[in-house]
Amino acid sequence: MQLPESQVAVLEAASADEATSIDALAEATDLPPETVTGAAFELEEEGLVEVSERVDETIELTDEGHEYATDGLPEVALYEAALEAGADEEPVSMGQVIGQSGLEGDAVDIALSNYARKGYGSIDSGEITADPDAEPTADAEANALEALADGAVGTDDDLEEVIDQLERRGLLEVVETTTRDVALTDEGVTELMGGIETTETVGAVTPDLLTSGEWETVEFADYNVEADAEDVESGTVHVLRQMSERVKDVLVGMGFQEMDGPHVDADFWINDCLFMPQDHPARTHWDRFAMEEPSHIDELPDQLVADVERVHREGLGEDSEGYHSPWDEEFARALALRGHTTSLSTRYLSGEEIGEIEPPARFFSVEKAYRNDTLDATHLLEFYQIEGWVMAEDLSVRDLMGTFEEFYAQFGIEDIQFKPHYNPYTEPSFELFGTHPTTGELIEIGNSGIFREEMLEPLGVDCDVMAWGLALERLAMLTTGAEDIRDLHGTLADLEFLRNAEVTY
Template sequence: EINAAISGARRNHWIQLTEGKMVATPLADAQSPEEIFLSRITDIGLDSTNLSVENKKVIENLKKRPEYLVMKEVKYPQISISEIGKTLLPMIEREKSKERKLTSQLITSGKWKEVEFSALDVEAPAPPVYPGRRHPLVDIIEEVKEIFVGLGFSEIDGPVVQSGFWNFDALFTPQDHPAREMQDTFYISGQRQQIPATGEQKRKVAEVHKKGWSTKWDIKEAESIVLRTHTTPVTLRHLAMIKPEVGRYFSVGRVFRNEKVSYKHLVEFHQVEGVATAPLASLRDLMGLQKEFYAKMGIKKVKFWPTFFPYTEPSLQSMVYNEKLEKWVELFGMGIFRPEVTEPLGIKNRVLAWGGGLERIAMFRFRLHDVRELYGNRLAWLRSVPRCQL
């Protein structure tokens, strides 16, 4: 290596040998041709097609040194206009002279009457545009409301904070029921509420509990304050207040459950509920209303299974067919309010009731496997959901 270095230094006239000694020349600080050439090579390389003879010799010298140069062959296409293209050049020039946009200046000055505009291809592909829009779940909520109104229902609303009386007791849910435990329901700690009901309603509800469940009924438990676990307290209080002979009502709102969050459960979600009352209301009417509701949501395959709910008898579970999953899935629960629910509140006619989570409908509509995706705020998914569902 020393001999090679000495040879290179002599070749570049950096040193000379005098009486057996190496002496630096005035050119000792000058760069070698190789150094000058290497400094010209950038990160993107150097085109070797137009190099001088001297630089080509430098390349040959550098190629002898290992790992100094990497030679790559790159092909560059040459594009030239065809004869047909040449005939179109005058047309292109004419198009360039035309206005492409109708601006406010052209309108206010009146020059739009004088200029010639270029033609627009309305079928040409355009870049996607993502304007501001409502959340897809809000679209589902509005659609559900429109369907209910179209079926002759009136919307009612109520507070999310309810007394234990209306959330549980008035619905004939025993005071020792597991659903009333703190691991299932959110309670407002240390707070109680004077029950918003008449003395007669409270007395009759207490009697029904004592007779039906053979347990002591504690008014303090009924005065506890909870975040509503369903929207039924809203519809039931409305019926108890106006006691209609015939009526159709629905409610949509947030409800709360003290549950572990999973792919199908949330702590807070939306519930839709409908009730209908009439002297001759029947279970067949209830199933007919459900089928009509699902049909308007675009769900064709529906069936009903018998089940149990504390405050309805008989009770049914609606099942709809998910074509993507290729299986039947549960949606709404339904039934006829038990006499233990309606009679203490002075409601004389049968009450058909049904309800369920709106997020489940959204999962069915948008073909989601995880309910949490509705609240993930993933822009890619939000942009992919069409405004109009076919």
């Protein structure tokens, strides 16, 4: 029997008594592992060896994981600082506790997002409490990190759940390694005993072979054209981009025009024009991202500012008293990342963006908004909002609900539920909920209502306007089955999921 040199070397190095790994064969034959792998598969085709595969998993801590294994998790540090501040007896200012904890930068957000999840206490309206019965020493994630750093890890189901959570947090990586082993078959042993000759074969046509004319006399190696090719993951349009384009197509098809505007805007356009009182909790530094430089907008329309201030202070008509709370134009001029894209709506409705708009009119945007939220399965610090409004005479809640039913039906969602809600800028108001296709749970997917007269009158609008802000990511969750918003984008995005996710058309 005649075989190429590499195959002969592998056949002679392999054993019939026990399987030998590709790496061990490469060392024994002094051949590259990839050459040994190719030769092994070719020998398997001839029935001379048997190639088996196994997938081994190893767990490796990331740099952040090593840091927390040594210094402790941020949420544990926050809990210990909360105890020192007396938060186990009464709520304490979150700023005070964060200052005592020594946490900075991203560690603060990480601590806040995991604090309540682990039962260390609660965070509400800028104050923090601490559960005196919590046991940081029993923190499963912290203990698992220490065990991994020491190389001592068990395999029980509870630990697997903890490892999954640590992987989602980016504190460890589960590395899969495919190991191939080669063993001689009975036929391979027989052929070896009978003797095998080495044939000189050429694996590729080179310029030297062509110029010398040797290509006419050499023997070329056989190629297995049926062998599996290497998987190549090509680039693709992100599922949120696909969803955004689909939403735009649907809304344009429903007769809407698209709006756009600044991501950084004055609090005046973001909140004051929405009849949001300046002492509203959502307008504190805990919920908004204020700009340091520049810190304030230079110009605002004087008459509109005066009209908005008047309604805030005095209300509108006999049944509206306003807020009787401080109103400061300097605060209204403060710049921040927009917490919702309704700032675009106020700009357009006021006529400041494209001039006066006559009813009937329909506008929308699919743009990014920014909020200092606690990170969880349905909240991120930045997200895409589907903003929309319709200006017409005699609009009702029935019109608003019918619009949503028509819109969501385009995505195969026909079980929308509505719940009454309060907004400073709409009355009546309601939230929208949809059923998650995987978990069966109801998740909030948007907020809506009819704009209040106190908001519309200063803007110069004298007819009805129904409006909404819907969550693009949560629509994507309902259509793709993603259970966590962080699977869609961010540092924890599930790339395998994104490669296979499909947008409903």
